[in-house]
Amino acid sequence: MSDAKIKNMEEFAAISGISRPTVSKYFHDPDSVRASTRERIEKALQDHDYRPNIYAVNQNRKLTKNIGIVVPYLADPFFAELARNAEQRCIDAGFRPTLYSAHGNPSVEVEILESLRVLKPAGVLMAPLGRSSDRAAVEKFCADVPTVLFDSELPDLGVPYIGSDNAQFALLIVDYLSRTGEPPCFLEMKYPANPNANKRRQGYIKAVEALGLTPHVVSIEGEGWSIEEIARIGGAKAIAKGAFATRSVLCSNDRLAIGFLVACYESNLTVGIGDDAVIRVSGMDDHPFSRFTCPPLTTVAQDYESISRHAVEALFGAIEGIENPQNRILFEGKLIMRQSA
Amino acid sequence: MSDAKIKNMEEFAAISGISRPTVSKYFHDPDSVRASTRERIEKALQDHDYRPNIYAVNQNRKLTKNIGIVVPYLADPFFAELARNAEQRCIDAGFRPTLYSAHGNPSVEVEILESLRVLKPAGVLMAPLGRSSDRAAVEKFCADVPTVLFDSELPDLGVPYIGSDNAQFALLIVDYLSRTGEPPCFLEMKYPANPNANKRRQGYIKAVEALGLTPHVVSIEGEGWSIEEIARIGGAKAIAKGAFATRSVLCSNDRLAIGFLVACYESNLTVGIGDDAVIRVSGMDDHPFSRFTCPPLTTVAQDYESISRHAVEALFGAIEGIENPQNRILFEGKLIMRQSA
DNA sequence: CAAAATACTTTACGCGCGCTAAATTATAAC
DNA sequence: GTTATAATTTAGCGCGCGTAAAGTATTTTG
Helix, strand or coil: CCCCCCCCHHHHHHHHCCCHHHHHHHHHCHHHCCHHHHHHHHHHHHHHCCCCCHHHHHHHCCCCCEEEEEECCCCCHHHHHHHHHHHHHHHHCCCEEEEEECCCCHHHHHHHHHHHHHHCCCEEEECCCCCCCCHHHHHHHHHHCCEEEECCCCCCCCCCEEEECHHHHHHHHHHHHHHHCCCCEEEEECCCCCHHHHHHHHHHHHHHHHCCCCCCEEEECCCCCCHHHHHHHHHHHHHHHCCCCCCEEEECCHHHHHHHHHHHHHCCCCECCCCCCCEEEECCECCCCHHHCCCCCEEEECCHHHHHHHHHHHHHHHHCCCCCCCCEEEECCEEECCCCC | CCCCCCCCHHHHHHHHCCCHHHHHHHHHCHHHCCHHHHHHHHHHHHHHCCCCCHHHHHHHCCCCCEEEEEECCCCCHHHHHHHHHHHHHHHHCCCEEEEEECCCCHHHHHHHHHHHHHHCCCEEEECCCCCCCCHHHHHHHHHHCCEEEECCCCCCCCCCEEEECHHHHHHHHHHHHHHHCCCCEEEEECCCCCHHHHHHHHHHHHHHHHCCCCCCEEEECCCCCCHHHHHHHHHHHHHHHCCCCCCEEEECCHHHHHHHHHHHHHCCCCECCCCCCCEEEECCECCCCHHHCCCCCEEEECCHHHHHHHHHHHHHHHHCCCCCCCCEEEECCEEECCCCC
């Protein structure tokens, strides 16, 4: 490794004994040059460690190799995992993903889109905040940049969407809980962040009614992304009021369930399926932390793998201008039985 | 808002009636132009929504406004929070932060540094993986790019470091636990990911010995970042073996404690300070989830705020070439008393 | 072995903006 | 109103690379 630093492609081309346009071609696609020239370039590359200036490259290419990955709340390990998965797939495909979190804030979400425009990304993978998202801003962005939405849908936007079949989630776990004990009540936030919550509630009601039973929905106050804390406070109140008609609670998502478990603990309700337990609690999502609650949380697992894979593939399709007829793909969940229910 | 799209600064300058160099100056620093010209530019900006091409800008500036924020494991909410905090501060200072996670993988960490070189960032804020980091690669990077390390130190690297006074953490909580009950045993991973763990163990030993007592360190097997799972498995084994000499366990960090709480649950040990409790468990870090365990976790809170603020400030100093004599700043922790101990 | 096909080289321009020096205003100070 | 000062304009080069056209070398084909 020579320490003589190479300034630009011109110099590097001279050193490797190949013309600059050919070297440029090589960096764009190594297989596009003859094997013998490729070898010469790669030999020079070993000795001199040169890399094209990314700014000069992107200035001249119509399309950059950048991909934006936008999630609503990165401090939620659920989104961190989804983002990580998608990120790796983009890298493997030769793109440069960049991660953004709206931190639960709609104006931050809009700012992210603005700053993404400047980056002229090839495409964007976006899990919107949901209800609080600036629909118009997102719609306009999607019209300008190939975008695939995931996790949370913005209805009727005409943008490709990959997510979970939330109604099926509810059906699955209502079925299980009803088979193994009392049918569940449903715990949710009164003003949930995204439309998934509504679909889960509807799925719950339908599933319970299909069993000829009466649904019981408990909606608690509180907005924003401090979901565990909202569930802890609201859950304790609901317990004190005797709001739960049965000894089984299905929470709209795992973070709510985690908070509700604390509420139960603080209300001296033993949770689980043991003899001493007085209440069963379950969630939905298979949040990374759900297996480390006490007791470990019974839940419905999102198909992380399939969602991220299909989202990325749909994006690559959109980037290449392929109109996918299947504009909306939903994946089923799997029941994860643990000790809480 | 006219829809006529502006191609470049030349065109925008013509529309706003100001010369291009002045417009350029404005974008570099709005206050560097006369108020009256600033108004004219901003008026044109309202009508036409033009933004300088970021690639052309960065190609010509010696120094970009990019800042890299590198953390070892973004799916850990602790790092997500630290990153978020630092990110916001960078934005407020007019920089463009980009978030990277090594996902617990040393080779990914090196790749991040490589790709950061290409971005020619003004500076980098890095929480290294720790023990598994490629020291040589990090050292070389730090020599080339202004870098501030935080959370986890790479000793004797001569790079500014902002972190916590881990020995003080241990002292604080050993003191508390010993005052209110039996002195704690110390639970840790045999091969911890970063040097903080060692300092905490040393602090624990010193604190216990200062009380004239015998330290008991329990080191469990397992490597990597699945810390809760490691603690669950290893903790259960240790419990079964009767490895804990006292009825009080101090875990090296909150994630270990969260896993250990599950081990206790599964071993039918009631945790807490109530009459029925047989063991007290505490952690260190004040992990975002530590308040939602059952029982809520007693811990020592890292000073997120101070760490991120000082790290960012130290970085800004380094960017401006200011040699800070105080090359290493440690912050004290605060005792957070909850129901687990 | 000649012709055709492919790969490469040379030349040259363009991308959008940073930056500078000199000339020309506009503003502030007296 | 004159000066000193600050702000702006004019003019033009340079950054590093993409890309196109035309010519030359190499490989493939028959």
